[in-house]
Amino acid sequence: MKIRLAYTKKKEARYVAHLDLTRVFDRALRRAQINVHYSQGFNPHPKISFGPPLAVGVEGEREYVDIDVQELEGLSRKDLLAKIVEKLQGQLPEGICITDSAIRPKGSKALMAVINLARYKLILPGTLKLKADEVIKACERWLARNEVKVVRRHKGKESERNIRSLVNSIQILSADRQGIVLRLDIVTGNKGSVRPTEVLASIASLEGLNIDQDEVQIIREGLYVANPNGELIDPLKVNP
Amino acid sequence: MNDNLKISSSEEIRRKLDRILPQVIKPGRYVGGEWNMIRKDWSKAGVRTVFVFPDVYEVGMSNLALRILYGLINSYDGFLCERAFSPWPDMEEKMKEAGLPLYALESFHPLREFDVVAFTLQYELSYTNILNILNLSGIPLRAENRISPDGEGKEYPLILAGGPCAYNPEPLAPFLDCVLLGEGEEQFPAMLEVIKNGKAAGKTKKEILLDLSSLQGVYIPQFYDVEYYPDGKIKQVITKEDVPRVINKAVVKDFDFAYFPEKVIVPYTEAVHDRVMLEVMRGCTRGCRFCQAGMIYRPLRERSPELLLEQAEKAVDATGYEEISLVSLSTSDYTCINGVLENLMAKMQERGVNVSLPSLRLDSFDVEIAQQVQKVRKSGLTFAPEAGTQRLRDVINKGVTDEDLFRTAYAAFKAGWSSIKLYYMIGLPTETYEDLDGIVEQARQVLAQAQKAGRRGARVTVSASSFVPKAFTPLQWVPQDSREVLQAKQEYLKERLKSKRIKFLYHDVEASYLEAVLARGDRKTADLLEWAVRAGCKFDSWSEYFNFDLWQQGLAQTGLDAHFYAHRQYQPEETLPWDHLSPGISKEFLLQEYKNALQGAVTPDCRRKCAKCGVCPTVAKPVLNRRR
Numbered sequence: 001m002k003i004r005l006a007y008t009k010k011k012e013a014r015y016v017a018h019l020d021l022t023r024v025f026d027r028a029l030r031r032a033q034i035n036v037h038y039s040q041g042f043n044p045h046p047k048i049s050f051g052p053p054l055a056v057g058v059e060g061e062r063e064y065v066d067i068d069v070q071e072l073e074g075l076s077r078k079d080l081l082a083k084i085v086e087k088l089q090g091q092l093p094e095g096i097c098i099t100d101s102a103i104r105p106k107g108s109k110a111l112m113a114v115i116n117l118a119r120y121k122l123i124l125p126g127t128l129k130l131k132a133d134e135v136i137k138a139c140e141r142w143l144a145r146n147e148v149k150v151v152r153r154h155k156g157k158e159s160e161r162n163i164r165s166l167v168n169s170i171q172i173l174s175a176d177r178q179g180i181v182l183r184l185d186i187v188t189g190n191k192g193s194v195r196p197t198e199v200l201a202s203i204a205s206l207e208g209l210n211i212d213q214d215e216v217q218i219i220r221e222g223l224y225v226a227n228p229n230g231e232l233i234d235p236l237k238v239n240p
Numbered sequence: 241m242n243d244n245l246k247i248s249s250s251e252e253i254r255r256k257l258d259r260i261l262p263q264v265i266k267p268g269r270y271v272g273g274e275w276n277m278i279r280k281d282w283s284k285a286g287v288r289t290v291f292v293f294p295d296v297y298e299v300g301m302s303n304l305a306l307r308i309l310y311g312l313i314n315s316y317d318g319f320l321c322e323r324a325f326s327p328w329p330d331m332e333e334k335m336k337e338a339g340l341p342l343y344a345l346e347s348f349h350p351l352r353e354f355d356v357v358a359f360t361l362q363y364e365l366s367y368t369n370i371l372n373i374l375n376l377s378g379i380p381l382r383a384e385n386r387i388s389p390d391g392e393g394k395e396y397p398l399i400l401a402g403g404p405c406a407y408n409p410e411p412l413a414p415f416l417d418c419v420l421l422g423e424g425e426e427q428f429p430a431m432l433e434v435i436k437n438g439k440a441a442g443k444t445k446k447e448i449l450l451d452l453s454s455l456q457g458v459y460i461p462q463f464y465d466v467e468y469y470p471d472g473k474i475k476q477v478i479t480k481e482d483v484p485r486v487i488n489k490a491v492v493k494d495f496d497f498a499y500f501p502e503k504v505i506v507p508y509t510e511a512v513h514d515r516v517m518l519e520v521m522r523g524c525t526r527g528c529r530f531c532q533a534g535m536i537y538r539p540l541r542e543r544s545p546e547l548l549l550e551q552a553e554k555a556v557d558a559t560g561y562e563e564i565s566l567v568s569l570s571t572s573d574y575t576c577i578n579g580v581l582e583n584l585m586a587k588m589q590e591r592g593v594n595v596s597l598p599s600l601r602l603d604s605f606d607v608e609i610a611q612q613v614q615k616v617r618k619s620g621l622t623f624a625p626e627a628g629t630q631r632l633r634d635v636i637n638k639g640v641t642d643e644d645l646f647r648t649a650y651a652a653f654k655a656g657w658s659s660i661k662l663y664y665m666i667g668l669p670t671e672t673y674e675d676l677d678g679i680v681e682q683a684r685q686v687l688a689q690a691q692k693a694g695r696r697g698a699r700v701t702v703s704a705s706s707f708v709p710k711a712f713t714p715l716q717w718v719p720q721d722s723r724e725v726l727q728a729k730q731e732y733l734k735e736r737l738k739s740k741r742i743k744f745l746y747h748d749v750e751a752s753y754l755e756a757v758l759a760r761g762d763r764k765t766a767d768l769l770e771w772a773v774r775a776g777c778k779f780d781s782w783s784e785y786f787n788f789d790l791w792q793q794g795l796a797q798t799g800l801d802a803h804f805y806a807h808r809q810y811q812p813e814e815t816l817p818w819d820h821l822s823p824g825i826s827k828e829f830l831l832q833e834y835k836n837a838l839q840g841a842v843t844p845d846c847r848r849k850c851a852k853c854g855v856c857p858t859v860a861k862p863v864l865n866r867r868r
Binding site: 011012013015016017020023024026027028029030031033035036038044046056057091093094095214 | 259261262263266267268271272273274275506508509510556557558559560561562590591592593
């Protein structure tokens with residue numbers, strides 16, 4: 001039975017690297033005495049898969065994982081799910097909190113295959129002394145550009161990408177003495193993605209804002225399946 | 241000393257970290273919070289200890305002593321034990337920029353705030369990291385300078401050390417307040433009790449150290465003075481206080497009752513050894529003459545199979561680990577190994593847990609064990625013939641034959657393994673190029689076994705480390721080969737092991753040379769260490785950080801004659817820097833074994849015939865299971 005869980009990744013757990021997450025969940029499941037299915041082959045590994053990686057140090061409010069668990073005789077799937085959530089929660093590290101869960105129908109697609117939008121919250125603290133209207137204007141000017149080319153170096157290779165097409169929208173959620181809170185909707189998944197820090201750096205340099213990135217707090221609010229009409233669907237409810 | 245360490249409250253450290261951590265590699269190493277971490281009430285602890293492994297987190301978290309002592313000390317009501325590791329240089333730099341002192345991972349208290357800072361001495365090349373950690377903590381390096389201004393300010397913590405290198409702690413003597421020789425399971429809590437009582441009674445540091453010196457295994461370097469002859473050899477070691485002339489190690493007599501850490505900390509960032517470590521026995525009966533562990537951990541004490549199975553189950557329940565490793569110095573020598581493996585695997589398979597064995601000996605490795613382990617997982621196999629010819633293996637008392645190796649290799653290839661790693665040492669006493677040819681020949685023959693077993697594409701890795709003479713081994717008197725000779729030997733092997741199917745690995749000769757200096761060093765080598773740390777030496781066991789040029793400058797500056805320690809034949813009649821310490825083995829035995837080595841005379845496994853090393857039954861009795 002394939003289950004999908006929504007969880008937070010906060011506090012110390014935000015320093016758990018994406019590549020280490022499978023191990024963290026595998027061990028928590030074993031401590032919770034929940035049996036999962038393993039892949040076949042020489043080096044069997046547990047069938048646990050995640051959505052798009054979250055950068056180390058960034059908090060996530062609603063992350064997702066799929067787990068292929070073994071069913072138990074005499075227990076309905078619904079009861080089993082409730083039991084798993086309860087037992088697993090007791091074995092997860094501080095900061096990882098299961099907030100929602102669902103049984104996935106047969107033929108459900110992998111999280112990485114369906115999730116195509118990531119929503120980030122950027123908190124620019126008051127100490128940066130930014131003016132809200134200037135930030136709004138800078139964002140508007142940046143969004144008005146047709147393309148924004150950014151060179152990224154990876155393993156010695158340089159690649160140029162247009163990051164403008166990867167940013168769907170930028171909104172201001174609030175602005176007061178505490179600071180300015182921005183919301184970024186960014187394309188993610190198999191078509192590539194861009195880090196919110198890259199977007200912010202690009203806005204700062206192209207539109208003339210002075211932002212010390214070390215001061216900015218970034219939170220990933222959620223991950224969605226955006227359909228062609230622009231509707232955002234929760235991965236827990238998406239079909240298939 | 242670092243004068244820029246202004247921040248000291250744990251809250252402040254925690255706050256500052258959130259700004260630094262996104263900028264460093266693997267920040268998960270610096271925040272603690274792992275599963276099974278123990279966070280005790282700071283204000284209620286009678287003695288606060290921080291256990292420090294002087295290397296990076298991933299290495300330190302793999303250490304069995306840390307797992308045992310962390311769990312053990314925290315199991316006492318009045319004690320608290322936290323952890324600290326060496327920050328990787330990128331983190332060290334950020335911490336210095338922010339004025340952050342080194343802190344413990346549980347409470348974020350700086351090391352300076354603890355009562356006891358306990359270092360584990362696992363390898364000589366971590367010594368600079370120890371001093372660097374003291375620097376990063378704002379603690380003066382030398383014990384004599386750790387005197388708090390009269391009546392004002394908090395006393396500096398007691399600086400403790402233990403572990404295998406504690407059998408010659410002399411290069412660190414001026415920096416340490418107290419050294420524990422031997423096993424800590426009983427003695428470490430006893431020491432903390434003495435410290436707690438001393439603290440409560442308002443005793444001075446010196447009074448507490450005197451109290452500690454009455455415990456078996458406890459060595460207080462400052463209570464001993466070393467006098468030298470003009471040629472640099474030791475004249476005598478004098479006691480300055482009423483302390484034992486020779487310190488005997490502490491030992492756990494009944495291993496079944498020894499504390500076993502079930503709830504070990506499960507790191508989120510992968511550690512080097514990230515699995516349940518089930519210690520099946522302590523000690524080894526083989527008597528390899530180069531092996532310090534084989535000498536200092538005597539006598540052999542096996543755990544009962546029933547207890548092992550129970551411990552394995554509890555450990556998996558508490559950690560969720562997907563692998564159990566049966567560890568010891570020579571696991572296939574464990575009397576009931578087959579039964580334990582069989583039972584373990586029967587229990588663990590359905591939980592998706594693998595069972596693994598560390599490096600195996602050739603003569604006791606049988607096909608049955610190979611196939612049992614293989615049922616769960618086919619990890620690489622490692623064997624340690626140590627030398628290429630029978631003659632040289634007899635010199636070091638490594639009682640394995642070519643036939644053992646080839647038969648075992650054949651069985652392993654037949655059972656499905658496709659790569660075998662062979663460990664050797666070069667620079668052993670009496671070694672000639674014929675012995676090196678023997679290494680080449682063995683590697684080829686092992687590959688031939690693969691062919692015979694029908695395993696095409698099999699690979700052999702040959703790893704040759706350079707011999708380093710160690711204290712309390714029969715080869716402790718032997719000089720290390722010069723760097724030039726070792727390098728020539730490496731080149732010789734490299735030339736002859738050129739093959740697509742053979743991978744040849746060897747160690748940096750400069751690092752082995754420094755290791756020899758520190759392994760056989762006396763108190764005079766402390767000046768070199770201090771100079772090196774001041775000059776920026778650290779992580780010497782990491783080739784990317786080992787800076788031999790700097791060390792050579794240090795030798796020139798301090799005027800220390802490194803050859804005196806690494807390349808000199810120590811005389812049987814001379815007083816060795818570690819002669820006032822004892823793991824229970826008599827010097828007569830070591831000398832006899834040294835003579836046997838030079839004659840190539842083999843000493844049998846002491847399970848079969850007692851070699852009269854002096855440990856049994858005075859220090860402890862051997863404990864063996866009945867074969868079943």
